[in-house]
Amino acid sequence: MPVRAKAATTTLGYALLGLLAREERSGYELTHALKNPVGYFWFAQHSQVYPELARLETAGLVAYTLVEQSDRPDKKVYRLTDAGRAALRAWLNDATEPPRKRDELVLKAYSIWLADPTAAAQMMREHAQTHLAHLAEFQSGLSRLEQEAGETLWQPESPWFGVHAVLRRGIGYEREYSDWCEWLAQCLEGTQEAAR
Amino acid sequence: MPVRAKAATTTLGYALLGLLAREERSGYELTHALKNPVGYFWFAQHSQVYPELARLETAGLVAYTLVEQSDRPDKKVYRLTDAGRAALRAWLNDATEPPRKRDELVLKAYSIWLADPTAAAQMMREHAQTHLAHLAEFQSGLSRLEQEAGETLWQPESPWFGVHAVLRRGIGYEREYSDWCEWLAQCLEGTQEAAR
DNA sequence: CCACATTATGTTAGTTATGACATATGTTTA
DNA sequence: TAAACATATGTCATAACTAACATAATGTGG
Known part of the structure; x- marks a missing residue:
């Protein structure tokens, strides 16, 4: 260890x-x-x-x-x-501690029951869009990498592999984040039946 | 806006x-x-x-x-x-900036091509386990909340709704993180065919 | 009986990080 | 022609955060 x-x-x-x-x-x-x-x-x-x-x-x-x-x-x-x-x-x-996250939007979600649901839903939709845009950036980054690096992006000794790993993380992270924003927006709008 | x-x-x-x-x-x-x-x-x-x-x-x-x-x-x-x-x-x-993430493990992933792949794979597997454990905690938290809060956890005016939202985020985050660790471990072990 | 944990509230020294200030050159845009 | 932008490197005051120090009562386990 x-x-x-x-x-x-x-x-x-x-x-x-x-x-x-x-x-x-x-x-x-x-x-x-x-x-x-x-x-x-x-x-x-x-x-x-x-x-x-x-x-x-x-x-x-x-x-x-x-x-x-x-x-x-x-x-x-x-x-x-x-x-x-x-x-x-x-x-x-070296051992790595799991990251201690500080995310102001999630913190706001914790108090969102005090907010106007319609305005809050719109806010969450805007954030969903932001994260979708980041997702698209990472995905096009991966496409470019596939062009440039070819098979080496799958080889653990290649520097491209490191870029590949980070991009994958970014893609997963942004997709999940944007899904969560969208889910929350639907809940706030009362159309959460689709989201359950 | x-x-x-x-x-x-x-x-x-x-x-x-x-x-x-x-x-x-x-x-x-x-x-x-x-x-x-x-x-x-x-x-x-x-x-x-x-x-x-x-x-x-x-x-x-x-x-x-x-x-x-x-x-x-x-x-x-x-x-x-x-x-x-x-x-x-x-x-x-107020407007919220998207979080600026600092994640040492992802930073290490960027340089992982310099490491011993076998040891690195083991490290990633351990992190996958850590995040699966966090995932389980959040999931049992949600179960407990369902018992306590009932339908109110779907109502945007209820304080439980805020807890619900945060737990959902945690569940999605930890699942995605652990999947990424697992994927990376497989790549490092050369069994990435399954992971592509 | 001693060590340790829990409850409870603080301070302090140091590190890390942010935003603004500072300076200098060359190119592009309005 | 003036303003803005890109290149290029730094400093500084402050804010945010961490780890350790400090104190004090009671309960718990060996």
Whole structure:
């Protein structure tokens, strides 16, 4: 059974290492990569990314090369060191706590009996739409991945496999979320017979 | 379209108000209530609850009565004020951002191509079990609710309806999560033909 | 009888995360 | 021509959150 060892960095640090394990990137690029699809399950703003990169560098887990640019501001391109790769691998073996979720909409659902049912139903319908839109994004991401990666997206040693796994999670999550919103909307409208 | 108004308190504050809208509770009881089922989507420790209650009291959203006990330490029993109920209702109409998820296991999945597939598969199987256990808890919670609440759990004006909604979300979430873990484990073991 | 758990309420130090401020260059759009 | 946008890297004040410290009464099990 894996044991939770003393961490070499924060979880955000491992997120950055996981990105750099695939290719070299600047802080700016890492910040943008912390959107779709990884960032959909771990996110940060540049104000967190830059200091974290500095810490990772001090810890010897990443190194950077200053790239001078004439047309744009210069940038620091970071890469994973051997120590960084080892730390990332070690983290994968550590025990992981199930996520502690904080979801304001579910919290509102708990008090929804105090709200106007018609307005609440409309609100839930809007959220259903939002999550359907996210679902569509993930699904088209998976389609693109199938084009790009082919069979390698099923091979556990391939970096594409990691993207595949995250996209699958996103697809399941968004589908379930949107179904729940829709179910709740129907209950609120009193057309819940169909939903039972 | 609902607009995000200036908040009267933090989200944790609304969680506490939502609990107090149902019945009077002490800080200690609120902390424990911030487990199943509400707390499964919003949690806090007592070190956050007590100061937040003090702030809510200063803001006039809750009031308390000191209950002296001989066999146990005295306690402060908090109740919702009219202003508190109004603030809670107003919050329900505010726009809600979709939750920004932070899930370390999904983050690990992104880098899982660097791990030993056999060990990783075992890890995912353990997580599948954890989420199946949570699923069972939610399902038995729903069964108990059906006994207690009867038809009222389908009525949008009933406090039970809020519990019902949260439990439904929990059931869907945990089922989906556990399915994903299982799917990923099969992929890692190379028995993914069944999973495609 | 000692250790531990439960009830009960707080504080404090530290970490993590957010939103705004700050600066600089070049390109595109209205 | 002015404004907005993209690239690029940082800082800072505050807010939110965690883990540990602190206290105190009673009940329970070994």
